Amino acid sequence: MFGYLLASLAEIVRPAYLLPLSIGTLAGMIGGSLPGVTITMTIILVLPFTFALDPLQGLAAMTGVYVGGSAGGLVTACLLGIPGTPSAIATTFDGFPMARKGEPGRAVWLGTWASVFGGLLGAAFLIGATGPLAAFALEFGPWEYFSLFIFALSMVAGLTEASLLKGLLSGAIGLIVTVIGSDPIMAVPRLTLGTEFLRSGFQFLPVLIGIFAFAQIMTDLERMGGNVAPPRVEAPSLAVSHLSVIREILSRPFLLLWSTLIGVWIGVLPAIGGSAANVMAYDQAKKFSKRPEKFGTGIPEGVIASESSNNANVGGSLVTIMAFGIPGDAVTAVMLGAMIIHGIQPGPLFISQEPRVAYGIFAAYLVAHPVMLVLQWLGARFYLRVVQVPKSVLIPVVLVLCTVGAYALNNIIENVYVLLIFGVLGYLLVKFRFPLAPLILGVILGDQIEVNLVRALMTDADPWLFLTRPLSGGMLLASVASVGLALWQHRRQQRMGAAAQAGAPDTDF
Amino acid sequence: MISRDGIAGLVCLVASLGLLALTRGMPKPALVPIGPAFYPRILFVVTAVLSLALVVTDLARRRRPAVPPVRYRLVLLAFVIFGAYVFLLPWLGYRVATFLFVAGLQTALEWPRLRWARGLSVALATTLVTYYVFEVYLSVLLPRGRLTGF
Numbered sequence: 001m002f003g004y005l006l007a008s009l010a011e012i013v014r015p016a017y018l019l020p021l022s023i024g025t026l027a028g029m030i031g032g033s034l035p036g037v038t039i040t041m042t043i044i045l046v047l048p049f050t051f052a053l054d055p056l057q058g059l060a061a062m063t064g065v066y067v068g069g070s071a072g073g074l075v076t077a078c079l080l081g082i083p084g085t086p087s088a089i090a091t092t093f094d095g096f097p098m099a100r101k102g103e104p105g106r107a108v109w110l111g112t113w114a115s116v117f118g119g120l121l122g123a124a125f126l127i128g129a130t131g132p133l134a135a136f137a138l139e140f141g142p143w144e145y146f147s148l149f150i151f152a153l154s155m156v157a158g159l160t161e162a163s164l165l166k167g168l169l170s171g172a173i174g175l176i177v178t179v180i181g182s183d184p185i186m187a188v189p190r191l192t193l194g195t196e197f198l199r200s201g202f203q204f205l206p207v208l209i210g211i212f213a214f215a216q217i218m219t220d221l222e223r224m225g226g227n228v229a230p231p232r233v234e235a236p237s238l239a240v241s242h243l244s245v246i247r248e249i250l251s252r253p254f255l256l257l258w259s260t261l262i263g264v265w266i267g268v269l270p271a272i273g274g275s276a277a278n279v280m281a282y283d284q285a286k287k288f289s290k291r292p293e294k295f296g297t298g299i300p301e302g303v304i305a306s307e308s309s310n311n312a313n314v315g316g317s318l319v320t321i322m323a324f325g326i327p328g329d330a331v332t333a334v335m336l337g338a339m340i341i342h343g344i345q346p347g348p349l350f351i352s353q354e355p356r357v358a359y360g361i362f363a364a365y366l367v368a369h370p371v372m373l374v375l376q377w378l379g380a381r382f383y384l385r386v387v388q389v390p391k392s393v394l395i396p397v398v399l400v401l402c403t404v405g406a407y408a409l410n411n412i413i414e415n416v417y418v419l420l421i422f423g424v425l426g427y428l429l430v431k432f433r434f435p436l437a438p439l440i441l442g443v444i445l446g447d448q449i450e451v452n453l454v455r456a457l458m459t460d461a462d463p464w465l466f467l468t469r470p471l472s473g474g475m476l477l478a479s480v481a482s483v484g485l486a487l488w489q490h491r492r493q494q495r496m497g498a499a500a501q502a503g504a505p506d507t508d509f
Numbered sequence: 510m511i512s513r514d515g516i517a518g519l520v521c522l523v524a525s526l527g528l529l530a531l532t533r534g535m536p537k538p539a540l541v542p543i544g545p546a547f548y549p550r551i552l553f554v555v556t557a558v559l560s561l562a563l564v565v566t567d568l569a570r571r572r573r574p575a576v577p578p579v580r581y582r583l584v585l586l587a588f589v590i591f592g593a594y595v596f597l598l599p600w601l602g603y604r605v606a607t608f609l610f611v612a613g614l615q616t617a618l619e620w621p622r623l624r625w626a627r628g629l630s631v632a633l634a635t636t637l638v639t640y641y642v643f644e645v646y647l648s649v650l651l652p653r654g655r656l657t658g659f
Binding site for chain 2: 048049051052163165166168169172173175176179183185186188190191217218221222224390391392393395396397399400401403404407408411413416417419420423424427431432433434450453454457458461
C-alpha cells in the first residue's frame with residue numbers, strides 16, 4: 001500500500017498533475033468564496049475543462065476543487081460573516097466575531113490550518129479504510145448491492161429538511177430519468193417517444209448541470225429583483241504568526257481529533273454532507289468545552305472545530321465513493337459523476353483494478369492541502385474581492401459555461417436541449433420545495449439499482465432472498481428504519497411547531 | 510383547498526400513471542423471465558403511490574404554510590433569453606449566439622442602469638475565452654451557425 005502511495009505521490013507532484021490539481025484547488029477556493037456558488041456548482045463548472053485530460057489529471061483537478069471549495073468558504077465566513085459555502089456556516093459563528101475584534105488574520109489562518117490538519121487526518125482515514133472496506137464490499141452479490149443502493153437512497157431522501165414524501169418522490173423522479181432509453185439487459189428502447197437521441201438515455205452531466213445550476217441561479221435571480229450593487233469590501237491585513245496559530249490548534253488535540261472524527265464519520269454516512277459536519281462539530285465542541293458561554297464571541301475552538309470537520313468530511317465521503325461506489329450527498333454525487341465521465345467506475349473493484357488512479361486520488365487529496373495552504377497565503381485578500389463581482393455579470397458567464405459543459409460532453413446540441421429541460425424541471429422542483437439531492441442520487445444509482453435487481457432475480461427468482469440474505473436483509477431493514485425514523489422526526493418537529501418555514505431558501509439543494 | 514404540495518403530487522401521479530400506461534407496449538422477452546417493462550412498472554407504481562400519499566397528506570393538512578411573495582420577472586426573463594440562446598445556437602453559431610446572449614442577459618439584469626462598455630467587454634471576453642479554451646485547447650468543435658457559417 002505505502003509503495004503505491006509513494007509512487008502516486010511522486011507522480012502527482014509532477015507538473016502534468018500538479019498544475020491541474022492547483023488550478024482545480026484555486027477554482028474551488030474562488031467558488032467557495034462566492035456566496036451562492038456551492039462546491040457542487042464549482043465542480044460542475046470545472047468538470048468540462050477536464051474532459052481532454054487523462055483520467056488521473058482530471059480527477060486530480062476535481063479533488064482539488066473539492067478540497068479547495070471546502071476551505072474557500074472560510075475567508076468570506078470570517079471576514080464578511082457570509083459563509084461562501086454551507087460547509088462554512090459554523091465558521092462564521094466565531095470566525096466573524098474574531099475578525100471584528102481586530103484579529104482577521106488569526107481567524108482566517110486558524111481556519112486554514114485547521115482545514116489542513118483536519119484534511120490530512122481525513123486523508124489518513126481515507127487511505128487506511130478504503131482498501132478494507134472495498135474488500136468487505138467484494139463479498140456483495142447483486143442482492144446486497146441492490147439493498148445498499150436502496151439504503152443510500154432512503155437515507156438521503158429521509159434526512160432532507162423538506163417532507164419525507166417529497167424526498168422519496170424526488171429520488172423516484174431521479175430513478176425515472178434513468179429508465180428512459182435502452183434497457184440495460186436487452187437494450188430494448190423504453191419511453192423514447194420514437195426519437196433516436198433518447199435511445200441512449202439522458203446523459204448524466206446535462207441533467208446534473210440543468211438541475212443544480214438553474215435551481216441555484218434562478219433562486220438567486222428571485223432575490224435580486226433588480227440591479228443590486230455588490231458590497232464594497234476593504235481587504236484587511238491578514239498578517240499573522242503562523243507558528244502561534246499552529247501551536248494554538250495543536251494545543252487542543254482532543255478538539256482537533258474529535259472534530260475530525262465527526263467530519264469523517266458524517267462523510268462516510270450516506271445522506272449527510274459537509275454542511276451538517278461543521279455545525280455538528282461546532283455543537284460538540286461547545287458541549288465538551290469548559291467555557292461554552294464564550295462560543296459565538298470569537299474563540300478559536302469554534303473555528304477549529306468547524307474547519308477541521310468540514311475538510312475531514314471530504315476524506316470520509318471519498319471513502320464511501322471509492323469503496324462502495326455510492327455518493328453520500330449532492331457534492332459527492334457530482335464527484336462520482338466526474339469519475340464515471342472520466343471512465344472510472346468506483347466500487348469494490350476500483351482499488352484493485354485501477355490502483356494507479358485510486359492511489360493517485362489519495363495522493364491528490366494529500367497534496368491538495370499544502371497547495372490550498374499556499375494559495376490561501378497568496379490570494380486570501382483576492383478571494384475577498386471576488387464577492388464584488390456583480391451577479392448580473394456572473395450569471396450569464398456561468399450559464400455559458402453550463403451550456404458549453406453540456407455540449408462538450410458529446411459535441412451534440414441535443415445535450416443543450418436536455419440542459420434547458422432539466423433546468424426548468426430543477427427550478428420547478430425547488431419552487432415546490434422538493435429536495436434535489438435524492439433526485440441526483442436516483443439519477444446516478446438508477447441504472448445500478450435496475451441491473452442488480454434484474455441480475456439477482458435472474459440468478460434466483462426467489463424475491464425473499466433480498467430479505468433472507470443477512471447483509472441484504474440488514475440493509476433493507478436499515479432502509480425501513482431510516483424512513484421510519486425520518487417520519488418520526490418530521491412528526492415530532494411538526495408537533496413542536498418547528499416545521500420548516502415555507503419559502504425559506506434551501507441552502508444546500 | 511389544495512396547495513403547492515397537492516398540485517405537485519397530482520402532477521406526479523398523472524405523469525407516473527401515464528408512463529405506466531406507456532409500458533404496456535413494451536415487448537415481452539421470449540428467452541428470459543424479466544423483460545424491459547419489469548423495473549419501470551415497479552418504479553411507476555411506487556411513484557404513483559408516493560404521489561397519491563402527497564396529495565392525501567396535503568388535503569388532510571389543516572394549517573397551510575404561507576407562501577411568501579416572490580419576484581418572478583427576472584426568472585422568467587432569464588429563462589426566455591436562455592431559451593432563445595439555445596434555439597439560436599445552431600442557427601447563429603456559438604460565437605455570435607454567445608456574444609448576444611451574454612450581452613442580452615446582462616442588459617436585462619442591469620436594466621435600467623446599464624453599463625454598456627462593461628457589458629460588451631464581458632460578452633466579448635466570455636465568448637473569446639470560452640471559444641479558445643474549448644475549441645483550440647480542448648478540441649471541442651463548438652456549434653457553427655447554419656445562417657452565418659461562422
